[in-house]
Amino acid sequence: MDRFIESLPKTETHLHIEGAIPWELFELRFPGEFPKVPEFRMPDFRYDDFQQFEKILISHALRVIKCPDDYAEVAKMLFAKQLSQNISYVELSFHAGMIEFLKIRGEDIIQAIRSVVPDGLDVRIFMGMSRDSYTSFLGPLLEEAVENWEGLYGIDLHGPEDLPTKDWMPRLWSIAHANGRILKAHAGEFGSAQNVKWAVEKLGVKRIQHGIHASSDETVLDLLAEKGVVLDLCPISNYKLRVFDNWDDYPIRKFLKKGIRFTISTDDPFSFGNCLNDEYKYLVRYMDFSASEIAEIAKTGFDTADLQDYQKKESMNQIDHLLSLEEGNRL
Numbered sequence: 001m002d003r004f005i006e007s008l009p010k011t012e013t014h015l016h017i018e019g020a021i022p023w024e025l026f027e028l029r030f031p032g033e034f035p036k037v038p039e040f041r042m043p044d045f046r047y048d049d050f051q052q053f054e055k056i057l058i059s060h061a062l063r064v065i066k067c068p069d070d071y072a073e074v075a076k077m078l079f080a081k082q083l084s085q086n087i088s089y090v091e092l093s094f095h096a097g098m099i100e101f102l103k104i105r106g107e108d109i110i111q112a113i114r115s116v117v118p119d120g121l122d123v124r125i126f127m128g129m130s131r132d133s134y135t136s137f138l139g140p141l142l143e144e145a146v147e148n149w150e151g152l153y154g155i156d157l158h159g160p161e162d163l164p165t166k167d168w169m170p171r172l173w174s175i176a177h178a179n180g181r182i183l184k185a186h187a188g189e190f191g192s193a194q195n196v197k198w199a200v201e202k203l204g205v206k207r208i209q210h211g212i213h214a215s216s217d218e219t220v221l222d223l224l225a226e227k228g229v230v231l232d233l234c235p236i237s238n239y240k241l242r243v244f245d246n247w248d249d250y251p252i253r254k255f256l257k258k259g260i261r262f263t264i265s266t267d268d269p270f271s272f273g274n275c276l277n278d279e280y281k282y283l284v285r286y287m288d289f290s291a292s293e294i295a296e297i298a299k300t301g302f303d304t305a306d307l308q309d310y311q312k313k314e315s316m317n318q319i320d321h322l323l324s325l326e327e328g329n330r331l
């Protein structure tokens with residue numbers, strides 16, 4: 001099964017670049033300063049809370065990322081790792097707050113990432129922002145971004161869900177939509193099913209990042225199924241951040257039963273020490289997923305992807321072919 005997972009063509013559609021700095025880059029840039037495997041990257045490690053996670057991530061990310069060229073260096077290493085796992089389509093976000101903090105241009109971040117996309121990988125770039133990102137500095141830039149920035153594929157709502165929602169959010173999401181950008185929002189990770197409902201109804205998103213707590217409200221689950229919303233799930237992130245207690249509590253089978261579509265991603269592989277193959281392997285190990293269920297998730301990724309029909313078909317046919325070989329081996 002491990003080999004089957006590794007060989008499958010895959011997509012990754014929930015990934016934060018500041019949380020995806022390869023550990024090797026720290027070893028390369030700061031020889032001898034960092035351990036081979038820090039405690040927080042060990043498989044059994046779980047964070048005490050979101051604050052601890054944020055603190056570790058931000059303090060490390062700011063050591064490496066200071067200018068657009070650093071984004072390019074991180075992206076280049078990250079993309080090589082993705083290709084080696086047979087990932088051929090990626091949706092990646094950078095955090096808008098970095099524009100204000102580092103005083104760099106958002107368009108330059110996008111350009112830097114785009115400049116290192118290798119052959120064989122299609123990359124779509126999102127800008128993420130928190131509920132408190134609309135500052136006097138950043139607000140006008142966010143408006144300009146959704147109207148005019150070339151190469152900005154979409155926007156995403158990041159950060160703590162307990163901050164109040166503000167009027168600028170539905171407005172900005174609607175301008176982004178009118179300009180052909182794809183809309184996402186993190187919701188139902190630490191927040192309630194009502195946050196998921198709000199994101200779908202008020203922001204108009206068809207892509208929810210996480211959405212785990214939608215599982216506590218049947219009417220919200222019905223809404224997701226009815227509107228064809230896709231959840232970009234990150235099981236290992238949710239486990240390590242204690243979004244749920246035990247794997248038995250992870251509601252992925254509930255989503256499956258309700259006909260809700262979902263994909264699988266790593267979220268912040270720097271913080272969790274995970275890779276996409278691990279995510280799939282965990283579904284097999286802890287939730288008893290079959291080869292055909294695994295194949296279905298990979299196919300949903302391509303179905304959701306912004307690719308030409310022939311590209312989608314090619315990948316899906318390859319998945320079907322690998323599945324038939326895997327099932328043949330099991331007979």
Ligand SMILES: [Zn+2]
Pocket residue numbers: 014015016186209267
């Ligand atoms: Zn995320």
